[in-house]
């Protein structure tokens with residue numbers, strides 16, 4: 001056009017336009033169509049410019065169409081190869097897991113377990129793979145385990161609070177699990193008969209929204225285990241019967257141990273604070289007592305973390321409560337209450353075995369024969385409500401007399 005200063009601009013009303021300053025408007029060719037007049041010049045459009053404008057403004061839309069086309073082409077191409085791709089992904093995943101096992105084994109000093117169908121679990125210097133990582137500055141104390149299908153089917157583990165019972169039981173469950181998924185295990189040596197399942201009942205929790213109290217949750221879990229465990233299962237019972245009265249809890253715990261030994265025969269680790277249960281090794285074949293050693297000097301206890309054969313002598317609950325920071329006045333008072341309780345229950349010493357007849361009597365209080373007789377002779381069908389009320393009153397009077 002010979003015009004030295006042509007400018008192309010854009011606005012929302014006219015789209016792209018060519019702007020020419022006033023002094024050159026005479027040189028504008030006929031092909032330019034004037035669209036807008038400004039104080040400084042004129043704006044024009046041309047058919048070519050409008051064509052370009054359409055291309056530019058439609059680019060985004062065409063971009064999306066193109067992208068979608070490319071994507072669906074890719075999908076078609078992939079779906080032709082889907083079997084190969086999935087096989088490769090699965091191989092890479094397996095490799096990833098195995099490489100992870102290898103790395104963990106090397107870094108954490110794990111050992112190759114012998115896995116067979118012997119039904120035995122024999123672990124030398126087993127460790128808890130997670131807790132040993134968390135312990136900073138102090139070393140994890142390794143412990144041995146022997147479980148079999150005969151004399152060592154049920155390990156009854158007692159010992160003070162904080163001694164390491166839960167840790168020990170879970171490390172055995174973890175080692176069994178790790179061995180069966182193909183990993184090396186945290187131990188000096190490990191021989192594991194394959195288990196068909198690992199059942200655990202651990203800790204205290206409730207599920208209020210689902211209508212389950214703490215004790216209800218605990219018992220529901222125990223019920224599941226008793227229903228589903230087999231002779232080949234490994235069962236971890238970390239303190240059962242704790243969330244109810246001592247006698248109720250102890251009775252449930254004992255009955256559960258008996259049921260497992262007599263009806264299931266699974267390998268079981270059972271931790272409890274009921275020292276009274278430790279006499280069961282006398283009565284039930286397969287029950288072995290173990291405890292986790294502590295050293296007591298005066299008021300202080302040192303945790304040795306070593307599992308040893310035999311029952312524990314005490315729970316040291318009050319000492320551990322003191323360690324946890326319970327106010328001195330509270331622990332002192334607790335000691336006084338404990339002394340009083342022990343004095344009132346002669347024979348409740350550390351070595352005492354609970355008299356299970358006492359438990360029986362507590363759970364099934366005897367009913368006076370007069371009450372039984374009256375109940376037998378009454379004919380409920382013919383009683384009027386008022387007579388029923390009087391009858392109830394009569395029974396209560398007899399009971400109160402007793």
Ligand SMILES: Nc1ncnc2c1ncn2[C@@H]1O[C@H](COP(=O)(O)OP(=O)(O)OP(=O)(O)O)[C@@H](O)[C@H]1O
Pocket residue numbers: 131135139140141142159160161162163164165166167168305
């Ligand atoms: N073998 C071990 N070596 C080093 N530390 C350990 C060992 N076992 C347990 N511990 C430490 O002791 C803490 C308490 O252990 P754990 O919870 O197993 O005790 P517990 O006997 O079950 O106590 P409670 O009767 O109160 O349940 C663990 O959190 C862990 O830090």
Ligand SMILES: [Mg+2]
Pocket residue numbers: 165166167238
């Ligand atoms: Mg515990």
